[in-house]
Amino acid sequence: xxxxxxxxxxxxxxxxxxxxxxxxxxxxxxxxxxxxxxxxxxxxxxxxxxxxxxxxxxxxxxxxxxxxxxxxxxxxxxxxxxxxxxxxxxxxxxxxxxxxxxxxxxxxxxxxxxxxxxxxxxxxxxxxxxxxxxxxxxxxxxxxxxxxxxxxxxxxxxxxxxxxxxxxxxxxxxxxxxxxxxxxxxxxxxxxxxxxxxxxxxxxxxxxxxxxxxxxxxxxxxxxxxxxxxxxxxxxxxxxxxxxxxxxxxxxxxxxxxxxxxxxxxxxxxxxxxxxxxxxxxxxxxxxxxxxxxxxxxxxxxxxxxxxxxxxxxxxxxxxxxxxxxxxxxxxxxxxxxxxxxxxxxxxxxxxxxxxxxxxxxxxxxxxxxxxxxxxxxxxxxxxxxxxxxxxxxxxxxxxxxxxxxxxxxxxxxxxxxxxxxxx
Amino acid sequence: xxxxxxxxxxxxxxxxxxxxxxxxxxxxxxxxxxxxxxxxxxxxxxxxxxxxxxxxxxxxxxxxxxxxxxxxxxxxxxxxxxxxxxxxxxxxxxxxxxxxxxxxxxxxxxxxxxxxxxxxxxxxxxxxxxxxxxxxxxxxxxxxxxxxxxxxxxxxxxxxxxxxxxxxxxxxxxxxxxxxxxxxxxxxxxxxxxxxxxxxxxxxxxxxxxxxxxxxxxxxxxxxxxxxxxxxxxxxxxxxxxxxxxxxxxxxxxxxxxxxxxxxxxxxxxxxxxxxxxxxxxxxxxxxxxxxxxxxxxxxxxxxxxxxxxxxxxxxx
Numbered sequence: 001x002x003x004x005x006x007x008x009x010x011x012x013x014x015x016x017x018x019x020x021x022x023x024x025x026x027x028x029x030x031x032x033x034x035x036x037x038x039x040x041x042x043x044x045x046x047x048x049x050x051x052x053x054x055x056x057x058x059x060x061x062x063x064x065x066x067x068x069x070x071x072x073x074x075x076x077x078x079x080x081x082x083x084x085x086x087x088x089x090x091x092x093x094x095x096x097x098x099x100x101x102x103x104x105x106x107x108x109x110x111x112x113x114x115x116x117x118x119x120x121x122x123x124x125x126x127x128x129x130x131x132x133x134x135x136x137x138x139x140x141x142x143x144x145x146x147x148x149x150x151x152x153x154x155x156x157x158x159x160x161x162x163x164x165x166x167x168x169x170x171x172x173x174x175x176x177x178x179x180x181x182x183x184x185x186x187x188x189x190x191x192x193x194x195x196x197x198x199x200x201x202x203x204x205x206x207x208x209x210x211x212x213x214x215x216x217x218x219x220x221x222x223x224x225x226x227x228x229x230x231x232x233x234x235x236x237x238x239x240x241x242x243x244x245x246x247x248x249x250x251x252x253x254x255x256x257x258x259x260x261x262x263x264x265x266x267x268x269x270x271x272x273x274x275x276x277x278x279x280x281x282x283x284x285x286x287x288x289x290x291x292x293x294x295x296x297x298x299x300x301x302x303x304x305x306x307x308x309x310x311x312x313x314x315x316x317x318x319x320x321x322x323x324x325x326x327x328x329x330x331x332x333x334x335x336x337x338x339x340x341x342x343x344x345x346x347x348x349x350x351x352x353x354x355x356x357x358x359x360x361x362x363x364x365x366x367x368x369x370x371x372x373x374x375x376x377x378x379x380x381x382x383x384x385x386x387x388x389x390x391x392x393x394x395x396x397x398x399x400x401x402x403x404x405x406x407x408x409x410x411x412x413x414x415x416x417x418x419x420x421x422x423x424x
Numbered sequence: 425x426x427x428x429x430x431x432x433x434x435x436x437x438x439x440x441x442x443x444x445x446x447x448x449x450x451x452x453x454x455x456x457x458x459x460x461x462x463x464x465x466x467x468x469x470x471x472x473x474x475x476x477x478x479x480x481x482x483x484x485x486x487x488x489x490x491x492x493x494x495x496x497x498x499x500x501x502x503x504x505x506x507x508x509x510x511x512x513x514x515x516x517x518x519x520x521x522x523x524x525x526x527x528x529x530x531x532x533x534x535x536x537x538x539x540x541x542x543x544x545x546x547x548x549x550x551x552x553x554x555x556x557x558x559x560x561x562x563x564x565x566x567x568x569x570x571x572x573x574x575x576x577x578x579x580x581x582x583x584x585x586x587x588x589x590x591x592x593x594x595x596x597x598x599x600x601x602x603x604x605x606x607x608x609x610x611x612x613x614x615x616x617x618x619x620x621x622x623x624x625x626x627x628x629x630x631x632x633x634x635x636x637x638x639x640x641x642x643x644x645x646x647x648x649x650x651x652x653x654x655x656x657x658x659x660x661x662x663x664x665x666x667x668x669x670x671x672x673x674x675x676x677x678x679x680x681x682x683x684x685x686x687x688x689x690x691x692x693x694x695x696x697x698x699x700x701x702x703x704x705x706x707x708x709x710x711x712x713x714x715x716x717x718x719x720x721x722x723x724x725x726x727x728x729x730x731x732x733x734x735x736x737x738x739x740x741x
Contacts, residue, residue, distance in 0.1 A: 034457070034460075035460075038460050038461065038463075038464040039464070041461075041464040041465070042463070042464040042465075042466075042467065045464065045465055045466070045467035045468050046467045048467075048468070048471070049467050049468065049470050049471050049474075050647055050648075051645070051646050051647035051648060051670040051671055052629075052644070052646045052647075052671065053554070053646040053647035057646070058646070059634065059640075059642075059643055059644055060640075062631045062634045062635060062644060063631065063635060117630075120630065120631075121628055121629050121630055121671075122627075122628070122629015122630070122631070122644065122645070122670070122671025122672060122673075123627065123628050123629040123669075123671045123672060124628075125474070125475055125480060126480075126626070126627075126628045126629075127628065129484075129609040129611070129626060129628055130608060130609060130628065135484075135609060136484050136609050136610040136611075136626070137608065137609065138607055138608050138609060138610050141605050141606075142605065142606050142607060142608045142632070143606065144606065144608035144630065144632050145608045148608065201632075204606070205602065205606070205635060205636050206602060206638065206729050206730070207602060207636060207637060207638025207639075207726075207729060208635065286572055353635070354635070356572060357640045358571070358637065358638045358639060358640045358726075359560060359562060359571050359574060359576070359593060359639070359640045360562070360570075360571035360572040360573065360574045360576075361574075361576045361640075
């Protein structure tokens with residue numbers, strides 16, 4: 001028992017150490033991210049002292065970019081399941097060694113989600129009121145309490161799965177199936193649930209016709225399953241370039257077909273929604289009208305949403321065409337898909353829900369500089385986390401960082417003279 | 425660096441020099457990092473009485489013992505005294521038995537003067553800068569109840585204006601309140617006299633209730649409320665008009681500090697045309713019972729929401 005604990009602590013210690021070792025590009029990248037993290041932290045401290053008045057939010061538009069980014073990132077986290085399903089259910093060989101990068105992305109995304117909801121709270125000091133047993137979690141009535149449970153649960157599941165598999169690899173022993181396979185299958189359902197619950201957060205509000213529509217849930221999933229794997233495709237290419245970790249083109253093309261199908265469904269659902277809103281022309285169309293066409297001279301979101309629609313369509317066509325079998329075009333398609341969905345599902349979903357207000361007032365919303373810095377800070381922090389996770393896991397998966405070389409001089413962990421031709 | 429072989433003293437010196445340089449770089453990096461961290465945290469120096477330990481540890485309203493409540497009230501009175509230099513009288517007023525409050529508003533009479541809006545701000549210790557108002561008066565063209573046609577910012581020489589009617593909207597005290605359903609921490613609930621209240625010391629400020637309310641009745645303290653000393657209303661209730669903190673929700677509570685001791689709400693008292701009627705629906709002889717029995721046309725705003733408000737609008741000829 002004591003030995004086990006000591007071994008595990010050594011493992012953690014070596015992982016922590018390696019996060020501080022790399023070549024100059026690594027240091028530059030990490031330093032850049034740290035600068036943004038600190039700028040964000042500074043902006044958040046200002047908000048903490050003076051209140052949410054330093055944001056662009058108001059009683060009319062009471063949620064803004066924080067919740068918009070949160071919504072998008074829940075989708076990114078959920079999308080890890082699109083690698084898990086092929087590997088664990090269909091035994092896909094290509095993705096087998098890559099699925100962990102998807103799960104680690106989910107962990108980073110959930111960390112960002114939790115940060116985004118925390119900065120949105122008026123009284124972050126009272127977060128303990130949400131802890132069951134200690135506080136007063138309104139479960140099961142409030143959808144937000146469901147969200148608290150599913151997000152934290154999903155975080156724990158993924159941390160367990162990734163942590164366990166990496167530790168086994170580190171020790172060079174075969175993972176015991178009972179210790180992770182059940183969790184993997186729970187995580188598959190859980191991934192769908194985190195995004196469905198987040199959709200229900202909006203769908204459940206009868207007073208907001210823009211959100212109170214049953215298509216929001218399916219649209220959330222379709223857009224998540226296109227933007228999430230698109231991010232994974234780009235991340236894998238970065239990993240391949242900077243670490244020489246073996247990633248086949250075939251694996252990327254498998255992911256491409258996932259993004260392709262999801263994107264087609266996503267655009268189809270969008271068409272459904274637009275048709276229903278505009279053709280019937282009833283009074284509840286004001287929010288959609290504001291979003292797509294502008295209302296009474298207010299049209300802050302119009303250029304954004306048309307950009308998103310254009311990006312989504314271009315991305316869809318690129319993905320359908322054989323052209324995107326070439327990785328360059330696939331990258332373009334993925335980038336367009338990510339940006340398009342980020343706009344559409346972030347600002348494009350959250351803000352119009354508030355405009356006009358239930359009493360018909362038209363007040364627009366623009367994020368303030370301080371608010372934007374907080375967002376950039378959280379994104380930088382998320383990327384920092386993901387980079388660190390990769391920095392730890394790639395050498396472990398390559399066998400460079402393992403129990404076998406524990407007793408070698410410590411600097412070897414960082415710049416291995418080992419057979420692996422790692423540029424670091 | 426890593427694969428240096430320790431064979432000759434010259435190489436070893438070289439290694440040592442490199443190691444020294446590395447240590448120096450490391451400690452300067454750590455120092456720079458810590459200074460940058462301190463600089464980022466510097467705005468926190470302006471953080472004055474954000475939350476006391478007692479406030480932080482305070483229990484949920486429904487779980488407080490009478491002793492807990494006495495302590496909480498004392499803390500609030502002390503805080504107000506420290507901040508405003510006057511000692512208020514804070515009470516924890518519970519709902520009365522056999523009472524369910526209902527509000528009726530005569531749209532034929534209302535002239536849109538907004539006196540109710542300002543009386544409410546004064547009575548309920550709302551922040552003056554930025555000003556928080558619980559009542560929003562809508563100016564609507566005759567013949568429509570569509571709020572999308574409403575003018576919120578009307579400002580003519582004199583009211584009423586021809587061709588329009590005025591509809592003040594405040595918390596409708598629903599039988600089936602969406603705000604209560606969505607609150608993740610039970611910080612807002614409906615009491616047995618029908619009033620939906622908020623525990624300002626329990627709200628976490630997520631603003632989900634504000635998104636859920638179909639009547640736009642909830643208001644958030646985006647910053648520390650600012651009330652001039654001389655304007656403070658010292659007759660306070662725990663679930664009512666005691667001063668709020670930054671980052672919590674508030675809204676109309678039918679003036680619990682008045683109505684639970686048998687007085688009328690401030691908005692009713694100030695109304696110059698008698699458009700506002702308030703009372704106990706469980707009492708068949710009350711004015712509101714009479715109105716709901718006898719008036720031919722009355723309206724629950726957005727009835728189709730299924731919220732079943734305790735706030736009724738009616739017309740008379």
